[in-house]
Amino acid sequence: MTAPAFPIVQALERPAGCLFDLDGLLLDTEPLHGQAWEQTIQHFGAQLPVGFLLELRGRNRFDNARQVIERLGIQATVEELLALQQPLARAKVIHAKPMPGAEALVARIQGLGIPMALATSSGQEAVSLKTGPHPWLKAIEVRVFGDDPNVRLGKPAPDIFLEAARRLGLSASSCWAFEDSQAGAEAALGAGCVVFVLPAPGLSANDYPAGIIELESLHGVPL
Numbered sequence: 223m224t225a226p227a228f229p230i231v232q233a234l235e236r237p238a239g240c241l242f243d244l245d246g247l248l249l250d251t252e253p254l255h256g257q258a259w260e261q262t263i264q265h266f267g268a269q270l271p272v273g274f275l276l277e278l279r280g281r282n283r284f285d286n287a288r289q290v291i292e293r294l295g296i297q298a299t300v301e302e303l304l305a306l307q308q309p310l311a312r313a314k315v316i317h318a319k320p321m322p323g324a325e326a327l328v329a330r331i332q333g334l335g336i337p338m339a340l341a342t343s344s345g346q347e348a349v350s351l352k353t354g355p356h357p358w359l360k361a362i363e364v365r366v367f368g369d370d371p372n373v374r375l376g377k378p379a380p381d382i383f384l385e386a387a388r389r390l391g392l393s394a395s396s397c398w399a400f401e402d403s404q405a406g407a408e409a410a411l412g413a414g415c416v417v418f419v420l421p422a423p424g425l426s427a428n429d430y431p432a433g434i435i436e437l438e439s440l441h442g443v444p445l
Contacts, residue, residue: 234416236445238396240331241386241410242362243280244342246402247420248328249352251318252279258310259290265306268294279422280403282343282368282376283308315352321420323440325358330445332361339364339386341399343377343406346370364389378405380412387413400443407434418443 246252256275263270274293278286287300287307296303331338339362342349346367353359366373366386373381380394387394399410402420407430410417419434421427427436437443 234444236334237336237398237416239337239339239387239390239392239398241339241341241383241394241397241399241415242328243399243401243403243406244340244344244349244352246279246321246422247400248321248324248359249315249318249356250321251315251352252402252422254314254318255311258307258314259286261310262303262307263290263294263296266296266298266303268296273424276404276422276425280343280377280401280405280409283345285376312348312351315348316355318352320356320358321440323442325356327440327443328358328361330443334445336445337364337390337392338362339366339390341366341382341386341410343368343382377403378408378412380409380414383410383413383415387415400437400440401434404430407431 242248259275259278260270278289283304284300287303290296290303291298344367346369349365349367366382366389368376372385375381383399384394387397395414397415399415399417401407401410401417402422407417407419411431411433417434418437419430420437420440427434
């Protein structure tokens with residue numbers, strides 16, 4: 223869907239809260255995760271299909287491992303696949319840089335006094351590893367992880383955004399959500415959020431569910 227014109231966006235009420243994805247939205251980790259998946263897939267004798275990494279984007283590691291096994295016919299268990307992929311990914315993501323405009327956006331929202339939460343498919347340990355080199359992310363104190371016991375289903379189910387809003391004491395419909403993945407956008411829309419999407423490289427607003435608002439960059443958030 224083509225993004226609404228900015229006058230329409232500016233007519234939105236200021237959000238009661240802001241819910242952020244992490245990978246590919248605040249931190250530029252997705253290419254690093256992709257490298258780890260490609261190395262893992264090749265180790266098991268398979269080849270990475272064109273566009274396949276976009277299908278994994280935004281989902282938790284267990285769902286991704288199952289999809290890799292099913293789609294590529296790899297003879298391994300989820301545990302065996304992740305035992306190789308996760309250490310590769312951890313060694314790479316500690317070097318991830320902020321996405322352009324991310325640090326300024328978080329600081330701006332904090333300055334406006336709008337509550338924030340992370341709603342990420344990454345597990346708690348992985349988030350700690352990724353965010354450690356980025357003290358500016360401490361401004362987002364409420365964090366809901368992909369391995370949270372209160373999140374029954376991962377993205378594209380809405381559970382993680384509903385839980386993030388609940389922990390802020392808000393309804394999801396009063397929040398703005400920020401995403402980069404197709405699965406994440408679907409999850410946030412399903413929760414009832416106003417959804418801003420920074421499209422993944424190679425994608426446009428037309429590749430996302432109807433109803434999202436496209437951002438050219440995080441510098442363009444109308445707050």
